[in-house]
Amino acid sequence: MAVGPAPQQDGLSRPRIVGVVLVHNEDVFVERAVRNAAPFCDHILLMDHGSTDATVPILKRLAKDLPSAEFHRLSHPRESHRLIAGLAGQDTWIFAVDGDEIYDTAGLLRLRERINAGEFARTWMILGNVLNVTTLAQDFRSASGHLAPPCRSMTKLYNFAAISSWDGDAPERLHGGEVVFRPGFSNSDRRMLHDEVPWEESDFRCLHMCFLSRSSKESADAATRENIMEKYGNSWQRVIRTLRRWVGLPVTNWKDSRYRRGPEVTVSTTAFFPLES
Template sequence: MVGRLPLWRPRKKGSFWAVTLVKNEIDIIELSVRHFVDQGAERVLVADNGSTDGTLELLRRLAEELPIIVIEDRLTAYHQGEKMSFLARAAWRGGADWVVPFDADELWYAPAGTLRGHLAASPSSIIDANIFNAYPIDGEPGPYRVDTVRHDFTQCCFRSHPVARLANGNHTVNVLGRKSNEINMLHIPWRSKEQMRMKVTQGWAAIEATGAEVGFDGHWGEMSEAKESAIDEIWASIALGVETELDFGYKARGSLARIEPSTWTHWPDDFPAESTS
């Protein structure tokens, strides 16, 4: 990692830092960074992994007006767990009480009030975020259609710790203590067909650079072998609702609810979540 990391500061009770690793996310990174600032983040720590689409330059401009720390990750290989763990420990050193590890395509919401207020009042040490996948309408950004059945996996946020170690995907962390899962997250993985194609290509290239076998991450392996016709078919299912057996790991499993997340300050009480059973 290259760049100026925060100096050591005593823990600021009730604060949280959001930390992320990004590459070529210029279409959504400003939305997610501003979202976490609006939710009360003390700092947003971003490591850019060699973006070529202007993401790094945009982040540097945003850092002039927002509490963002931008550094560069020049290691091509995936190693996400190790890199995110490094960022989480940097947040601890900077005085964070809580750490929220996120991807650029994620918007996290508390059940009421801001994320900062919810974390500050929580008795837990780890909170798992329930994931709801969102899809663009007619291939355009926001509003979105959201799957009312939550994703199989969750992602975690946690009280900062000097030796916190995150797993790949930010699904688990080695911090001990009480665990809960009242936070929800909108996940917007696919925003355009070109963005999907780029994500498939760069994601698998990063995994291959580790020397890992295809089994390293199942849906990335599936995506790496996809032909252009498969990308066309999956995008048609997302943008137009065309039925397909193809998946890439984010296929809707329930009914779709139209939402406008830019109007949300917290997860709405009337969101029509369905049972996974």
């Protein structure tokens, strides 16, 4: 991957932000996910692995429309990590976006200003506020779901200036493998923004469409769709999936166990969807 020089601001270099979009059959929300994230990024990698719906044509069109974007067709999700591993040690933030993750663009731009100002220079990972969406209004003006907190935050924004390498067996970008930190940094250097500010005040907030259909080829109930790490993870995970299928249980309970916690709330989503949506 060819990533240009660090961007400049007032004659001084500022951190580069590289977006990494990895998807499989995500044609329902992927265009909005990419367009909302793109203004935050200096460069954005659009990567597909095996989609059979309209995802690939959408990504190819976005790669033409967005000057910072490039498209890659992958034979295995692990290739997504190989494309960014060489950025370790550089003044670069890696922002991973899935096809069911829609961010507040205005909030991301405020977060970008904070990153440029050095607020997170000693931070390895930033975790943001999330609504795990169970229902989206037909007019896209509101959504219901479960907030993080109390759910876990699944946002993925990593400071690659904090590490010297991220190698080994990584089933997909930013998962698995072995991270080697530079002196003065560790895995505990995290900013839990979702614990610092409520949803309404957050600069880093995401609509996680995990309980909705993400593909035109998928049923309305997407709750049992497998997570990449379940599908490509370690042997014990594969054994558990096989046993659950054999006894007639859903293959995965990943979403329910992690993303359906606390009360269901309803929030405005006007910041996430332009009026033309």
